[in-house]
Structures are given as C-alpha cells and as structure tokens.
Amino acid sequence: MNEILIATKNQGKVREFEDLFGQFGYRIKSLLDIKNAVDVVEDGATFQENALKKAETIANQFQIPTIADDSGLIVDALNGRPGVYSARYAGEGKNDLANLKKVLEELKDVPQIERAARFHCSLALAIPGKQTVVVDGTCEGFITKEPIGDQGFGYDPIMLIPSLGKTMAQLTKQEKNAISHRSVALKGLAELLSNAVLK
Numbered sequence: 001m002n003e004i005l006i007a008t009k010n011q012g013k014v015r016e017f018e019d020l021f022g023q024f025g026y027r028i029k030s031l032l033d034i035k036n037a038v039d040v041v042e043d044g045a046t047f048q049e050n051a052l053k054k055a056e057t058i059a060n061q062f063q064i065p066t067i068a069d070d071s072g073l074i075v076d077a078l079n080g081r082p083g084v085y086s087a088r089y090a091g092e093g094k095n096d097l098a099n100l101k102k103v104l105e106e107l108k109d110v111p112q113i114e115r116a117a118r119f120h121c122s123l124a125l126a127i128p129g130k131q132t133v134v135v136d137g138t139c140e141g142f143i144t145k146e147p148i149g150d151q152g153f154g155y156d157p158i159m160l161i162p163s164l165g166k167t168m169a170q171l172t173k174q175e176k177n178a179i180s181h182r183s184v185a186l187k188g189l190a191e192l193l194s195n196a197v198l199k
C-alpha cells in the first residue's frame with residue numbers, strides 16, 4: 001500500500017485520517033513519526049492559507065506528497081471565533097479543555113437557539129513540482145451548555161449534532177468520520193487520491 005504524509009502533530013486528527021485514508025488505499029505517516037520536520041508558523045488569515053503553508057513547507061522539506069489539515073470551530077454568537085485561533089484560544093499552551101471552557105464561558109448567557117456553530121476543515125494536498133490543491137468541508141451543530149462524551153478530541157464534547165442527538169464526543173470514530181468536516185473535505189480530494197501520480 002502507498003504512503004502519504006500528513007503534516008500534523010495532532011494525534012486526534014491522525015487517528016481519524018488512519019481510517020479515512022484506509023478507504024482510499026493509503027497508509028499514512030504523520031509528523032508524530034518524523035521528528036525533524038520544520039516548525040510551521042500558522043499566521044494565515046484563513047484556514048486555507050494555513051493548510052497551504054503547512055502542506056507546501058513539509059512537502060518541500062521531504063519531497064513527498066503531503067496533506068495538511070487546518071481546522072477549527074466557528075461560533076455564530078461569537079462572530080466566528082475561535083476560528084483560525086481554535087488551537088490556541090485559551091493561550092499558546094494548546095489545551096483542549098481550557099479552550100472549550102472558554103467558549104462555554106463566553107456563551108453562558110446565550111440561549112440554545114442562538115448557539116449555532118460549525119466545524120471547518122481546509123485540506124491542502126501539496127505534490128512537489130505541482131500546483132497545490134485546497135478543499136474545504138464543514139459540519140453544522142450547536143454548542144452545548146456542558147461538555148458531554150469522551151471520544152474524539154478538541155471541541156468535540158461541546159458540539160451537538162442535532163440529527164443524531166449526540167455530541168461529537170459521543171460518536172464512535174466511524175460515526176464521526178461519516179459526517180465530519182474532515183471527511184467532507186477529504187471527499188474533495190478523492191479523485192486526485194485515486195490518481196496514478198500518487199500510487
């Protein structure tokens with residue numbers, strides 16, 4: 001089976017990608033396996049810019065096809081925050097629990113009907129010598145009053161999926177992969193991933 005490099009250090013993303021890429025016939029490697037990757041500063045104004053920068057920097061360094069994921073939570077009542085700052089919303093320490101608590105605190109007086117939110121994922125596929133491709137996926141929900149569930153990662157415990165009556169953190173990996181922003185975005189790369197260039 002062919003290998004593809006995912007330019008991420010996020011274990012939660014890697015776990016999901018392992019399943020998602022299995023469907024396409026790839027084994028994946030991440031920056032958790034390769035230790036000497038350059039540190040990419042995520043200073044873009046959009047998810048797309050950050051995904052592009054991460055993918056191209058790492059593809060350039062290792063000269064292999066690379067996918068990067070830049071993602072986050074967009075809350076309507078917070079004017080789109082945390083957005084591109086999702087990973088460091090409560091500070092540079094990247095603490096998932098502190099981040100979601102900050103969102104709950106900011107929404108404490110906001111009624112359920114006004115707590116609409118979405119996860120966004122931009123994926124960039126960079127192949128050395130070729131034009132980088134960027135795709136997007138989203139997943140709609142509502143922010144709960146309290147964290148519920150212990151699966152997944154990040155903001156999953158406060159993201160209610162209305163059609164399922166569960167938070168993202170109450171879903172199995174397979175259930176999450178069936179609806180997530182990440183899987184929706186990856187479908188946008190499906191044709192390229194089936195292409196002989198990568199196989």
Ligand SMILES: O=c1nc[nH]c2c1ncn2[C@H]1C[C@H](O)[C@@H](COP(=O)(O)OP(=O)(O)OP(=O)(O)O)O1
Binds near residue numbers: 008086099
């Ligand atoms: O499915 C998800 N379920 C819950 N939370 C999620 C999800 N997807 C992204 N998120 C949150 C986690 C983090 O707060 C931010 C991503 O930030 P982002 O910079 O893309 O990832 P990261 O720094 O953790 O890893 P890396 O940049 O090495 O890929 O959005």
Ligand SMILES: [Mg+2]
Binds near residue numbers: 042087
């Ligand atoms: Mg990051």
